[in-house]
Amino acid sequence: CAPELCILLKMDEDEDDADWDTSSGSSAPASTGGGCSDGSRRVVLHFDLDCFYAQVEMVRNPALRDVPLGVQQKYIVVTCNYVAREYGVTKLMSVTAAKEKCPQLVLVKGEDLTHYRETSYKVTELLMSYCPLVERLGFDENFMDITEIVNGKIREAPVTDYCFSGHVYNCQAAGVRASEYPRLAVGSQIAAELRGALHSRLGLTSCAGIASSKLLAKLVSGAHKPNQQTTLLPKYTGDIIGSLTGLRQIPGIGYRTGEKLKALGLLAVRDLQVFHLAALAKEFGEANAQRIQNLAHGIDESPVTPSGPPQSLSDEDSFKEISTVTETVKKLEDLLTSLLERMHKDGRQPSTFRLTIRRFSSTDRWFSRESRQCPIPIHIGQKVISGSSEALPQLVSIGIKLFHKLIDTSAPFHLTLMNVCFSNLLSRRDTKGSIKSFFTAKSPSRQDKKVTRVSSSTARNVFFFLFVFIYLFIYLFFSSLLDEIVQHKPSVLLEAVPIVRLKVVERRHKGEMLPSQQKKIPDFLLPEHIQKEIIPTFHTAVFQHIPPVESRPGAMCSLHDHPLSTRDTEGLNVPRPSSLGVNAACPPNVDPRVFSELPPDLQQELLSEWKQQKPVLKIPSKKVVKGGSTKEKKTTGQPSQANNLLKYFKPN
DNA sequence: CAGGGGTGAT
């Protein structure tokens, strides 16, 4: 095993987080550290807003505070406030059933998610202002890994007198020996502080769970329901897992898995805990079997993964019936108008467009959706950014083509849903990028992560094989799709998987255009090309796995010093740990600690690469904005702050 | 298997 591989692999591993397992005899992973009572575990927070959509409506209209309130989407009550819940109204109840339970129920329409989405990002942003390691789940939940913050606090300001804020699972709050769990106790104080901030700054109440993993934090956050928080001590892991009344209550076990497990005769959590792993693996595969059985034991090592800005924006509408092309086009226009507005405000450039439909069929084989997607030509994507009014008709036109790929309009059709989605969202860095951007000190943007993942967890000598394998897989199963992509304009290739993108970027740099009739995938399989690619991607992997210092759990800022602070929107991308007294020749765009561990030949490569790129970086990109007069019909409002990676996390 | 969203794996 090459040294550099060991480094990278090590960083891929999670911290030891083996949770206390009360159950007997099963092949749970061995607990790693063994010894210490509190020391090596993570401290993870989970926040969940109370009756989220209803609460947003109550903030907008305080008169709704004291009445039973439901939020209605079409004919279902998607959620309701706690006044309504006392009448027996539940989430996802039909309007008629809800009105039966509570005739005075006040309903507000909630099909438009704008206000909920905006509030949602304000919450995430406020949490991130305290600690950037925040992962969103849906619109109303956030995980936060505060391990390093807690460790730092205890190190700097050791206290003899720890105590918990809020509930402690299975315990009388007062009587807990908090000093035995200093890290969880501190975690509960932080959770309380953050919930207080959410309330004072945004007027929102929430629940929180404090535990050593995402799974347990999430499970325990619901132990005391509105506007409260609960800490789970390790010794009660078995209890909270045991309190679950069905496998479906385990996050990660959904409808399908639940049904498959039922077919295997498994109903209770205990059944899954003790089921023969090999038998489980037959249904779910080795890795998945282990994962869900671990969940049943309360073991979850998955890291808190910062969410960043969304990967896709979509808009949809359901309806009784659309059966004419005219109606279809009108609906397409409406959806796209709204989506384009959101995309424009986002500022990134969409490079993929997808149209999804649902067809009517009575007593459906539980209705599935069908979709077609295509790349968005660059010139149209740019009009979306600039807000040109030309974007709408051109995308409608593309949408109609996709529609015809889905529906044979010479026969009758009956739609009940349409969805439009922009994905493959390119930030400025991604669009301006040439091959040079791969060597920048900035951590790779999410667009490029797939490539770095592969290369980082794989030895170089294995990479060739893997690459060929991946290519063959893509080619065999998606060849028709890729053929279609290649048929179109060359720019179209930008929408493909990052592996493809890297290739294309290089080609365009060299000024080579792809012959449009080139139906086969270009010479991807040629060893020379592959070898050329391995080196750069390997380098980016080195950067990738050294998180920017500001985004590591330890880095924090005081809530009270900078509440809702106006952070540099690029702040998260400025890595650079201060020098740790290592190799003097370390290039400034590489973490010195990593650099010093690399084998000499790789150090050489990085150094020479840096020297070559340095002058090049000074040269402004030749982004000649064609003369004065473009024939833009009209660009709306703000020039869409394109470069802001985190406009989603700004105050207001 | 309801509404209107999101994520990642295959």
Add this chain to the structure above:
DNA sequence: ATCACCC
């Protein structure tokens, strides 16, 4: 492109 998961 679909499936499975989450809210």
